[in-house]
Amino acid sequence: MTLSYLNLVGNAELVKQLNYAMIYRLIIQQSPISRIQLAETSGLAPASITKITRQLLKKKLIKEVDIQQSTGGRPAVSIEAQFENYQVIAIQLGRTSVNIELYDFGGNSLVFQRYPLTDFTQRLAQNYLINLIELLCSEHSKKIKNLVAISVVMPGVIDSVNGIVRYTPHIDVKNWPLAEVLKNKFNVSAFVGNDVQSLALAESYFGSTQNVADSILIRVHRGVGSGVIINHQLLMNHNQSACEVGHIQVNPLGERCHCGNFGCLENQVVNAEVEKKAKRLLEQGYVSKLTPDQCDIVTICNLANQGDDLAQKLIKNAGENLGRAVAMLVNIFNPQNIVLAGEITKSPEILLDTINSALNSQSLKQLRENVSIHCSTLNDCSAIGAFALVQQSLFNGSLLMTMLEDKK
Missing domain, CATH: 1.10.10.10 (Winged helix-like DNA-binding domain superfamily/Winged helix DNA-binding domain)
Incomplete structure (x- = not known):
């Protein structure tokens, strides 16, 4: 009873x-x-x-x-x-820097600041984050009418339901209860999440996939991460993760990955790998405007757009490997949109043409016919993904009810 x-x-x-x-x-x-x-x-x-x-x-x-x-x-x-009456602090905790932003409820960035990250233990990183939040609140107090949430995203395995960082590659953590720490310290709702999954959510709220139910975002940077949106919801499993696209094998003869496999997508297309290939080919005598001292990924993309043969070869090679992975995702999930993010998208025409060519030869015709592949419209180096976690809590009602029950 x-x-x-x-x-x-x-x-x-x-x-x-x-x-x-x-x-x-x-x-x-x-x-x-x-x-x-x-x-x-x-x-x-x-x-x-x-x-x-x-x-x-x-x-x-x-x-x-x-x-x-x-x-x-x-x-x-x-x-x-009405968006201007409430504010959110959103943080992207990267491997070498911390991007901290103040947003209103409309997703409008009111303040953006970037700081170096030099503390890589749980305790020191936590103290550093708290200090940065306190500094932002102090320096921009006139822009903060009602701070209702703090949200942090980072790479790794994040239990976003319980607000616990299980693993992140650049900070030594042990079940870091970051959301609880921030909630108790600042007396606001707090959220933590995976950076790329959160970016996929942001793309569906504010970017190019707002009008489709099913989409996948792939971000290429130091690693390769992805986020899958099914029926407007972020796909999650019991371990708060899904679709480790970076560890799809695309080259069986490739080098061993840290996961133990050979020829993972991550080993073929990340920025450092493309740059390493550029230096190796230059040493072999390839003629190019690239030089051993200037062959970073942005320069490679810019020269590829200008017709440099070696730069184009590098982008096409990355595109072919990405295309193999994209074809597998299309065969499995049949999304309406696939969105690419990261520095390599600065050469969009060459990259997308190569990916589409691989998709056409390696996926089912009935599944690929209505798939659109394009580059993200969002700044993947901002903290918009962290804000998307707050938007999600408003749209599912959890944060909304907390605010309505607040007697202030």
């Missing part, structure tokens, strides 16, 4: 959370929108819409606006989202 009652209460609270989240999401995505339109689109009763919008108005998450009727007469009252 008691368990049944608790289940009913729990279900009622969940339904309430989902209803509030649905209405808030509709207002953001379709504003300006009337209460009648909200009721028709959501299927909720007009009385429920009135109650929900009243609470959102009270917290200044939305506002009423007058929309003039096309036939003249009295303007109709509609609703649109």
Whole structure:
């Protein structure tokens, strides 16, 4: 009897959370929108819409606006989202630097700062992050009306549900409860997540995949990471990870990877590997405008765009290997969009042509026909992925309910 009652209460609270989240999401995505339109689109009763919008108005998450009727007469009252009253601190904890940004609820960056990362133990990195957050709050206090969340993303295995960093390649951690530490220190909601998975989420909220349900983002940098979006949701498993695309074997005769396999995608296309191949080919006598002292990935891409044969050869080689992996992902997931990010996308035409050629020869025709492959429209070096975790918590209602229950 008691368990049944608790289940009913729990279900009622969940339904309430989902209803509030649905209405808030509709207002953001379709504003300006009337209460009648909200009721028709959501299927909720007009009385429920009135109650929900009243609470959102009270917290200044939305506002009423007058929309003039096309036939003249009295303007109709509609609703649109209000972003400027709440702020979020988003952090990208990279291997050598920390990008820290202040966002409003509309995803508008109000402050961007970059600092070097020189502390690689859990305790020192944690203290450093706290100091940077305190510094941002102090220096930009006039821009912070209501700080409601702090979000941190980084490479590695991240338990985003419990806010724990299980493993990150550049900091020695042991089940680092970073979200709990930040929540207790700053008295706000806190989130942690994998950087590339979060970037895929950001692409679906703010970038080129907003209007598709299924997409995959692949980022090539020091490693190769990916994030899979299925039916507008980030694909996760019991270990808070999915689709380790960097360890797909694309060259059985390639060098041994740190994972133990040979010829992994990561060993073929990361920036350092492309740069190493460039130096090796220059030593073999290839004629190019590249030099041993100037063959970084950005220079390679720029010269490839200018027609340099060696630079184009390097980009095409990377594209062929990426294409093999992309073809496998298309055969498995059949996404609508595949998005590429990272420095190598600075030579988009050559890269995409090569990938599409590999896709056409290595995937099922019926699956590849409606797939669009393009480069990301977002700055993958920003902290937009960290902000996307906050947006996700608003859209699923968890952060939204926390804010509505706050008596302040």
